[in-house]
Amino acid sequence: MPTYTLLQVDAFTDRPLGGNPCAVVFDTDDLDDAAMLAIAREMNLSETAFVRRSRVADFGVRYFTPAEEIPLAGHPTIATTFALVDTCRLALAAPHTTITLELKVGPIPVEIFAAGSRVERIVMMQKKPAFLAIHTPDDVLPAFGLQPDDLLPGCPIQTVSTGTPQLMLPLRSLDALRRAVLNIPAYTALRARSDFFSPHLFCLQGATPAGATFARHFGVPPDTLEDPFTGSATGGMAAYLWYYGLIEQPQFIAEQGHWMSRPGQAAVEIIGPRDDIETVKVGGSAVTVLRGELRI
Numbered sequence: 001m002p003t004y005t006l007l008q009v010d011a012f013t014d015r016p017l018g019g020n021p022c023a024v025v026f027d028t029d030d031l032d033d034a035a036m037l038a039i040a041r042e043m044n045l046s047e048t049a050f051v052r053r054s055r056v057a058d059f060g061v062r063y064f065t066p067a068e069e070i071p072l073a074g075h076p077t078i079a080t081t082f083a084l085v086d087t088c089r090l091a092l093a094a095p096h097t098t099i100t101l102e103l104k105v106g107p108i109p110v111e112i113f114a115a116g117s118r119v120e121r122i123v124m125m126q127k128k129p130a131f132l133a134i135h136t137p138d139d140v141l142p143a144f145g146l147q148p149d150d151l152l153p154g155c156p157i158q159t160v161s162t163g164t165p166q167l168m169l170p171l172r173s174l175d176a177l178r179r180a181v182l183n184i185p186a187y188t189a190l191r192a193r194s195d196f197f198s199p200h201l202f203c204l205q206g207a208t209p210a211g212a213t214f215a216r217h218f219g220v221p222p223d224t225l226e227d228p229f230t231g232s233a234t235g236g237m238a239a240y241l242w243y244y245g246l247i248e249q250p251q252f253i254a255e256q257g258h259w260m261s262r263p264g265q266a267a268v269e270i271i272g273p274r275d276d277i278e279t280v281k282v283g284g285s286a287v288t289v290l291r292g293e294l295r296i
Helices: 033-043 074-086 137-144 174-179 184-192 231-243
Strands: 003-011 020-025 047-052 059-064 096-103 106-115 118-125 130-135 157-161 165-170 198-203 213-217 251-256 264-271 279-284 286-295
Touching: 003 074, 020 033, 020 074, 033 047, 033 059, 047 074, 059 074, 074 096, 074 106, 074 118, 074 231, 074 279, 074 286, 130 137, 130 165, 130 231, 137 165, 137 184, 137 198, 157 231, 165 231, 174 198, 174 213, 198 231, 213 231, 231 251, 231 264, 231 279
Parallel strands: 020 047, 059 096, 165 198, 213 251
Antiparallel strands: 003 020, 003 286, 047 059, 096 106, 106 118, 118 279, 130 157, 157 165, 198 213, 251 264, 264 279
16 A cells, blocks of 8 residues: 655644645655545645656645646645655755745745744745736626625726736725625636636735735635635735735735634735736745655
8 A cells, every 4th residue: 555754734824723734745756636636635625735756846746626736826835845844855954945846837946944954934936927817896796795895996806827827806995805705606607707716805904913915715615615825826916916006015914814713924025016027925934733644
């Protein structure tokens, strides 16, 4: 019976049981797509990461939700990098180390900031933002139980991709964000005729004084109904905010998950002018909460 080393890592948090959990499975070159999807369903988390060899990067990794493969994801990137260090598969020789991970969308750089052997922060560099379809409020809002007055005035509902296309839905307040409720049939129909992977609802208020934004991110079964922290969509959100002039500085703290009792926080930095963003850096800490063997 094949056996694989497995860690469960909470990402975008510095304490166990916060942020977003990710299962990281090592040495998975022999697993096919069907097996990885079945394992992701067994883990029943937002994503499961499968680490393998790469010819073009330091490590290869593929990310699966319980429903499908996702080309780029934030919290699995933070979790995977942390797990590589935690299992001594990646040795840190300096306070600042840069590696590359080969994802479905291609290689991305990842920075590791450490104090001795202790990882303090991991920062992923996402793909150059692509601003895709603009959607009408009448088409989108019924899927979330919202009204036009809930939108941030003058801002489009738009799909933005920094590796995974996400629907950016800017709301005017924390109250509007809290009232959002997923209408699964309406949302399923919307997603089927649209160009996005999943929706990111956000406002320009933090859940704590440290935060400049707060967000919610939804899915439908067999995926989780709500994601505690969504790093890839945080990158798309940051690009959206910078592009449309909704933030004055290209660095800020993004928050998510507090209303799920899994508070998460990311340091975000947009690189490049508003009309030609090069990349978005999304970083945070992580902690291992489970070690074991997967026998299949």
